[in-house]
Amino acid sequence: MLGVKGAHPTQPAENAKSLARIICATVMAGELSLLAALVNSDLVRSHMRHNRQKMVLELSVALTWLVYSSVVVILLYFLGARNHDYFAKRGIPFTKPLPWVGNMAPFVFKQQSLLDMFVGMYNKFPNSKICGIFEFRNPVVLIRDPEIIKQVGVKDFDHFLDHRVKIDEVIEPMFGRNLFSLRGQKWRDMRATLSPAFTGSKMRSMFGLVTECAENLVNHLETLNEQERTLELKDLYTRFTNDVIASSAFGLKVDSLKEKNNDFYLMSKEISTFGAVRSFKFFGYTSFPKIMKFFKVQMFSSEIQQFYRGLVQDTMKMRDKNNITRPDMIQLLMQVRQGTLKQEDTPDTKDAGFATVTESSVGKVTNNRIWEDDDLAAQAVLFLVAGFDTSSTLMCFTCYELALNIDVQRKLQKEIDEVRSENKKITYDIIQKMKYLDMVVSEGLRYWTPAGFMDRICVKPYTLIDPDTNARIELKPGDGVWFGAAGIHRDPIYYSNPEKFDPERFSDENKHNIKPFTYLPFGVGPRSCIGSRFALMEAKALLFFILAKFTIEPSERTPIPMKLSAQSANVTAEKGFWMYFRPRNSTS
Numbered sequence: 001m002l003g004v005k006g007a008h009p010t011q012p013a014e015n016a017k018s019l020a021r022i023i024c025a026t027v028m029a030g031e032l033s034l035l036a037a038l039v040n041s042d043l044v045r046s047h048m049r050h051n052r053q054k055m056v057l058e059l060s061v062a063l064t065w066l067v068y069s070s071v072v073v074i075l076l077y078f079l080g081a082r083n084h085d086y087f088a089k090r091g092i093p094f095t096k097p098l099p100w101v102g103n104m105a106p107f108v109f110k111q112q113s114l115l116d117m118f119v120g121m122y123n124k125f126p127n128s129k130i131c132g133i134f135e136f137r138n139p140v141v142l143i144r145d146p147e148i149i150k151q152v153g154v155k156d157f158d159h160f161l162d163h164r165v166k167i168d169e170v171i172e173p174m175f176g177r178n179l180f181s182l183r184g185q186k187w188r189d190m191r192a193t194l195s196p197a198f199t200g201s202k203m204r205s206m207f208g209l210v211t212e213c214a215e216n217l218v219n220h221l222e223t224l225n226e227q228e229r230t231l232e233l234k235d236l237y238t239r240f241t242n243d244v245i246a247s248s249a250f251g252l253k254v255d256s257l258k259e260k261n262n263d264f265y266l267m268s269k270e271i272s273t274f275g276a277v278r279s280f281k282f283f284g285y286t287s288f289p290k291i292m293k294f295f296k297v298q299m300f301s302s303e304i305q306q307f308y309r310g311l312v313q314d315t316m317k318m319r320d321k322n323n324i325t326r327p328d329m330i331q332l333l334m335q336v337r338q339g340t341l342k343q344e345d346t347p348d349t350k351d352a353g354f355a356t357v358t359e360s361s362v363g364k365v366t367n368n369r370i371w372e373d374d375d376l377a378a379q380a381v382l383f384l385v386a387g388f389d390t391s392s393t394l395m396c397f398t399c400y401e402l403a404l405n406i407d408v409q410r411k412l413q414k415e416i417d418e419v420r421s422e423n424k425k426i427t428y429d430i431i432q433k434m435k436y437l438d439m440v441v442s443e444g445l446r447y448w449t450p451a452g453f454m455d456r457i458c459v460k461p462y463t464l465i466d467p468d469t470n471a472r473i474e475l476k477p478g479d480g481v482w483f484g485a486a487g488i489h490r491d492p493i494y495y496s497n498p499e500k501f502d503p504e505r506f507s508d509e510n511k512h513n514i515k516p517f518t519y520l521p522f523g524v525g526p527r528s529c530i531g532s533r534f535a536l537m538e539a540k541a542l543l544f545f546i547l548a549k550f551t552i553e554p555s556e557r558t559p560i561p562m563k564l565s566a567q568s569a570n571v572t573a574e575k576g577f578w579m580y581f582r583p584r585n586s587t588s
Contacts, residue, residue, distance in 0.1 A: 076100075086139040087132030091471045093125045094132030102134025106566075113564035115486055115571045118452035122487020130466050130473075133482070137287045138164070140455075140480040141464060141473060146494075146517035149483050152456065152464070153517075153525035160456035161187070161527070164480050165285050171296050173374040174305040178382035179530060184459075187527075188362055193371070194379060194530060195363030196341050197332040200352070200428075203533045205327035206248050207428035210538055213243045214545040220257045221550060221581055230555045233399055233577035237392040237542070242268045244391075244538055249329040249383035251315050267307055271300065272389040274569035308384075312377035329383055333376040339368070352432070353536045354442045354506050355519070360526035386531060387538070389570050390450040394539050396577045398444035400562065401501040403552045403579055408503060412440055413547050413584075420548060431540050439503035441539050445521035447501060450571060452486035454523045485520040494518040550581040 080099030087094035097103050103121065106112035112120070122144060125131040129145035143149050152160055162183040169176035179190050196202070217240050221229065239256035242265045246254040256265045274282070281299050284292045315330050316337075325331055335341035343364060352358075402409040415436045423430055431437070458475040465472050475481075490498045494515055495505065504510055522529035529535070546552070554560065557578035565574040 083139050090473050092132045093128050095124055097134035102136045104136055110566045113566050115452045116564055118486045119490055122484040129468055136283055138480055140482050142482045142484055144484050146515055150517045157525050159460045159462045161459045162457045164455055164457050167299055168293050172298055174308055174378050174381045175300055177375050177378035180382060189367050189369045191363050192365045192367040193336055195359055196343050198530050198533055199344055203537050204428040209247045210244055210541045213240055214541045218545045218549055229581045233396045233579055234572060237395045241388055241392045245384050245387055249380050250311055251326055251328050251330045268388050271385060308381045309377050312380050313373055329380055353438045355445050355521050357522045357528045357532040362526040391535050391538055393450045393571050394444055395542055397448035399552050400577055403554050405501050412436055416544055416548050437540055439506040442506040443503040446489045449486045449489055449521055454483040454485060456481050488518050549584060551584055553580045553582055555580040
């Protein structure tokens with residue numbers, strides 16, 4: 001080992017460390033001198049000034065964006081919440097809303113189905129006849145009392161003539177010109193024009209088209225083996241309603257059970273499906289209709305509109321050219337165009353179902369207005385829009401209840417068997433006379449209301465008064481009201497044990513106990529559903545032909561209890577309506 005001269009031989013490590021410290025100190029001193037020289041140089045000082053200026057600029061930009069963003073957020077908040085004191089000022093109980101989505105948050109954020117949300121809104125204030133809710137940004141008066149519903153929906157109907165959502169007639173004529181969307185005098189004229197098309201006599205002539213589709217469905221079921229007879233009802237029944245509408249409204253022969261992806265069925269599905277984009281457009285039409293119109297935003301694509309416009313107009317031309325007549329909606333619309341569809345002298349109300357809407361005086365006025373081809377085609381499209389999903393929904397839920405309430409199903413099958421044994425051919429009049437069938441369908445409509453509420457828009461200044469609290473709301477044109485149909489249908493005040501599926505409520509002995517304006521499956525007043533007769537005929541025909549041959553039973557996949565889907569704008573089961581169809585001549 002090398003030593004250091006004069007060092008003690010036992011201290012070599014200490015000497016090495018001392019030497020290292022001396023060297024490091026010398027190097028560091030040199031580096032510090034160099035660093036000091038660099039810092040004092042003009043180049044380095046300029047670079048540091050530039051960095052400071054850059055940092056100040058970036059900080060200034062960030063702060064500016066923060067201020068602007070904060071202002072935008074605050075403005076958006078106040079814009080979305082600007083009406084939130086509407087009911088508080090008027091002494092009306094209401095549920096605290098969220099900005100922009102109002103009280104629709106449970107549905108918007110997929111927490112609850114629309115039907116469950118509507119029932120929840122109704123139940124929120126059990127001691128109030130009217131209460132406040134927010135349909136997105138719009139304050140809406142929810143009417144819970146049947147007497148006030150009668151006052152607003154019938155007696156003072158002229159003050160509440162229209163629906164809120166208005167689709168532009170020019171941008172989307174197939175949807176903006178149909179009966180549901182029309183407003184004011186034009187709606188009155190169209191209602192009066194179409195009313196003769198939905199009488200009992202017209203349904204009688206269309207009945208064969210409906211039964212043809214029902215028998216086709218039953219024939220399809222009979223071809224299935226045991227493993228194949230567990231079916232999802234929503235898919236099955238939407239195919240049935242699609243084929244009924246294709247035949248009855250458009251004059252088309254379609255078999256959606258065999259041709260599963262036919263064009264008409266795919267278009268029908270497209271119209272009835274409300275995905276995220278269409279739901280956002282609907283929000284725009286309810287909250288900013290003028291902006292939507294300015295930017296010409298369409299709820300439905302031009303392709304869909306051209307499909308149905310061409311279908312109706314081509315069928316009319318073909319029938320005109322070849323002198324073809326058929327008992328369907330196209331033929332009735334052609335009579336409208338020719339001015340030959342007239343009011344009946346004696347409206348057919350014999351054996352009408354309990355839920356059947358009685359036409360008001362609005363629909364009985366003689367009208368000579370000349371309609372354009374698009375006006376007429378739009379009514380055929382309405383037939384599809386109004387009937388494709390709602391009718392299949394009624395059938396799904398009614399069959400679900402029949403499967404769970406086997407005693408009810410057996411009683412209905414007994415009535416069907418008796419009718420079949422006495423009649424070789426089933427007619428519209430025979431179906432209409434079946435009391436228990438009508439009771440079952442009426443109860444299905446009560447508990448599983450396809451439309452959870454009915455909306456009206458004030459068109460003339462109106463004072464709405466709660467008779468219990470004397471609270472007054474001065475409604476102006478554009479203000480909205482809702483009739484809480486789903487909540488009323490499940491209210492124990494009006495229906496004992498409302499959660500029970502009980503067709504006996506509608507028996508001859510009991511139906512007089514149902515208070516007027518507490519049963520609203522097809523709406524109320526002059527603006528109620530014009531197609532109630534057709535919807536009831538369709539549902540009854542399907543149930544008749546299916547239950548004549550099959551017993552509907554729960555399968556392993558049947559949801560018990562029922563849980564509604566929060567993902568769909570339509571009322572449907574979360575996991576589908578899975579049922580087993582057991583042939584009645586089978587004991588397996």
